[in-house]
Amino acid sequence: MTRFANIGASSIFLFLAFLLALSRLAPTGFSFPTLFASASIVLVLIVVFALKGKSGLFPALCAIVVFSAVILIWSLVTRPLFDPGYDGYSYHLSAIWDIGTGWNPFLSPHNNIWVDSYPNGYWTLQSYIVALTGMLLSGQALSTALLATVALLAYGFFLEILSKQERPLPHIQALLFAGIIVANPVTLGQLMTHYVDGPLYLFGSALVLFLLLDATSQNRLARWSAICCIILMVNTKTAALYYAPLIVFGGFVYDIIRQKTKEPIMQRALQWIGRKGFLYGFAFIFGVAVIGYKPYVTNVGDHGKLLYPSVDRIMDGNTPSNIILLSVPMKFVYGIFSSTEESSSPIDAQVELKIPGTFSLSEFKVLQFDTRRGGFGPFFSLALITSILAYLGCRQAARNRTPYSWRREGDAFAAFGAILFISSMFFPESWWARYVPFIWLSAVMFAATPIFLTGKGTLPHFSRTMSIIALLSFIGCIVAGTIGSARQMYHAYKQSVVVNNLKDYPVIELSYYWDSVINGDFQSSSQSDAAEIYAQIMEERGIHTEIVENYVKNNCEASGYLFGGIIWCAPKS
Numbered sequence: 001m002t003r004f005a006n007i008g009a010s011s012i013f014l015f016l017a018f019l020l021a022l023s024r025l026a027p028t029g030f031s032f033p034t035l036f037a038s039a040s041i042v043l044v045l046i047v048v049f050a051l052k053g054k055s056g057l058f059p060a061l062c063a064i065v066v067f068s069a070v071i072l073i074w075s076l077v078t079r080p081l082f083d084p085g086y087d088g089y090s091y092h093l094s095a096i097w098d099i100g101t102g103w104n105p106f107l108s109p110h111n112n113i114w115v116d117s118y119p120n121g122y123w124t125l126q127s128y129i130v131a132l133t134g135m136l137l138s139g140q141a142l143s144t145a146l147l148a149t150v151a152l153l154a155y156g157f158f159l160e161i162l163s164k165q166e167r168p169l170p171h172i173q174a175l176l177f178a179g180i181i182v183a184n185p186v187t188l189g190q191l192m193t194h195y196v197d198g199p200l201y202l203f204g205s206a207l208v209l210f211l212l213l214d215a216t217s218q219n220r221l222a223r224w225s226a227i228c229c230i231i232l233m234v235n236t237k238t239a240a241l242y243y244a245p246l247i248v249f250g251g252f253v254y255d256i257i258r259q260k261t262k263e264p265i266m267q268r269a270l271q272w273i274g275r276k277g278f279l280y281g282f283a284f285i286f287g288v289a290v291i292g293y294k295p296y297v298t299n300v301g302d303h304g305k306l307l308y309p310s311v312d313r314i315m316d317g318n319t320p321s322n323i324i325l326l327s328v329p330m331k332f333v334y335g336i337f338s339s340t341e342e343s344s345s346p347i348d349a350q351v352e353l354k355i356p357g358t359f360s361l362s363e364f365k366v367l368q369f370d371t372r373r374g375g376f377g378p379f380f381s382l383a384l385i386t387s388i389l390a391y392l393g394c395r396q397a398a399r400n401r402t403p404y405s406w407r408r409e410g411d412a413f414a415a416f417g418a419i420l421f422i423s424s425m426f427f428p429e430s431w432w433a434r435y436v437p438f439i440w441l442s443a444v445m446f447a448a449t450p451i452f453l454t455g456k457g458t459l460p461h462f463s464r465t466m467s468i469i470a471l472l473s474f475i476g477c478i479v480a481g482t483i484g485s486a487r488q489m490y491h492a493y494k495q496s497v498v499v500n501n502l503k504d505y506p507v508i509e510l511s512y513y514w515d516s517v518i519n520g521d522f523q524s525s526s527q528s529d530a531a532e533i534y535a536q537i538m539e540e541r542g543i544h545t546e547i548v549e550n551y552v553k554n555n556c557e558a559s560g561y562l563f564g565g566i567i568w569c570a571p572k573s
Helices: 002-023 033-052 054-077 087-100 113-117 121-133 138-164 170-182 185-189 197-217 220-234 240-258 265-291 293-303 311-315 328-336 380-400 408-425 438-452 458-504 530-540
Strands: 508-512 545-547 556-562 566-571
Touching: 002 033, 002 054, 002 121, 002 138, 002 197, 002 220, 033 054, 033 121, 033 220, 054 121, 054 138, 087 113, 087 121, 087 138, 087 530, 113 293, 121 138, 121 220, 138 170, 138 197, 138 438, 170 197, 170 438, 170 458, 185 197, 185 458, 197 220, 197 240, 197 408, 197 438, 220 240, 220 265, 240 265, 240 408, 265 293, 328 380, 328 408, 380 408, 380 438, 380 458, 408 438, 438 458, 458 530, 458 556, 458 566, 508 530, 530 545, 530 566
Parallel strands: 508 545
Antiparallel strands: 508 566, 556 566
């Protein structure tokens, strides 16, 4: 099962990377989706055959078939529902549809400032789904399929570790850890949206697991899969420019610590750089400068900046009032130890701190795609603290040596988790959950360290108790995330019902609820394409629309609000 999981998951990431790379070869924009998809499958099978032999072809094909089936099923099931997010209508869908209908990001700028300035790799992959299914909102199904893939990869990884340690019920424990890793509330909340924070977390988690696999088994397929994850990450979200190198550094530290050798550490470091480091560095540069030529190279050429528009302008008005003047690490503390609260009303409301482990029932229903206060759930602070305590108990037991047995992998595991922890702490907007999703994985890695400790006594009992409390806390957060996602889906369903009933009116006027915060530049004049997006969605459903500049409620027979900052109005006859 472990081999099947590893090969299957690797095949998916190879497939996505090949698909993205081939799309860059289309001279006139997005074209030939069936041809490119077929060619990518062939390339995957060639790589798997070269690295794993004939026996690797079956799990590779099975994984691609199941991956495609998950996308199709999720697309069909959620077809009646709207994206409950804001950014999806503002620019994500505009990018997906325009790429799918022939816009080549490499050849011309886009009218939308976000589409023109942000990485378009994930949008390109979503364009394939829309083109092949014919369903306008089906691109969001990719994140669900990615979640299933990373869960399979994590399950195989933990099953191998637990089996080697001769732990009881290894399959159940592996399934538990895998489920907790992928069920990050940030990911759960974005499954019905076109936001890319969840996919970035899933690509990054896969990168972590592939680095671990490569370190423990010298798995060449895992190494090439890690390369693919790096390329996919940097072409999903600009935050990957920060996270991807740090995750690779975490893999380096893990590999160095776990090695049982008398060779000097500098010699081992140079060997690692020669065998793996250059490959990962090249993948990063290739992903940014070639596959990600648009927007990274073009941003520098057009605006003199790698990251554009300015982050300060984006955060202006979005930051809670009591953390504006705090240092970055203190913002992180506020983000971790805050109550889980609504994020939209008002946006700059203060972050309220709480004692870890305490909660209110309201915290179980407010988690959604962009929760800005306590975005990891009501028990995450407790999960993080007890996870770290679980490792510290193991470390103390290791110092005592007898009657305990401690494997170096445990220290290596914790070191990797610490790097994810520190990188999250020093991310500029560390209070905002969806910007620091890897702190969740960091806590899970700390919580898993008791796996590597054997023996009976006070310290093993303490570590395992802390780990159990952490795992239960994770589950509590996942329950809250699931409830919040279900409520979000229900609201999306209600809006779809309202929109479908608009067929009875001769025409529906669409207008923007508020003015744009960020103006355009010399080549991109729009900040939001939400009205145009809704017009296309409604026209597909047989509703005639007209985009107007101003909304006057007294002139409407009926009106209402749509996700994405749009007001609809049925004019009086």
